[in-house]
Amino acid sequence: EQKVAMRRVVERVKEKLPRKKAAARSYEATHEPNSSHMALLKDWRLQEANTQGVPAYVIFHDATLAEIAARQPTSLEELAEIPGIGKRKLERYGEALIELMSNS
Numbered sequence: 001e002q003k004v005a006m007r008r009v010v011e012r013v014k015e016k017l018p019r020k021k022a023a024a025r026s027y028e029a030t031h032e033p034n035s036s037h038m039a040l041l042k043d044w045r046l047q048e049a050n051t052q053g054v055p056a057y058v059i060f061h062d063a064t065l066a067e068i069a070a071r072q073p074t075s076l077e078e079l080a081e082i083p084g085i086g087k088r089k090l091e092r093y094g095e096a097l098i099e100l101m102s103n104s
Contacts, residue, residue: 035069037101038069041097041100060089060093072101
């Protein structure tokens with residue numbers, strides 16, 4: 001006889017959405033993005049993606065662009081509050097986005 005160790009499969013429970021994402025979704029529901037700003041942001045994103053040779057969603061997702069278009073941030077601090085914009089993306093694209101929003 002020989003002992004055999006077996007692993008028990010445990011069913012995983014889905015986690016609830018973090019509050020930050022839930023707050024972002026509720027903000028999106030109450031604030032419509034400006035369609036001309038959204039088009040401008042998508043054009044800018046496409047140019048960035050082509051320059052870097054990556055898919056457009058790598059730069060920013062549509063939901064992030066919609067938040068930028070709706071809020072129209074005028075400073076890096078305001079831009080940093082938008083879900084989907086972390087420290088790295090803020091450093092990389094922040095100035096260009098602020099300039100884009102102020103010129104439109």
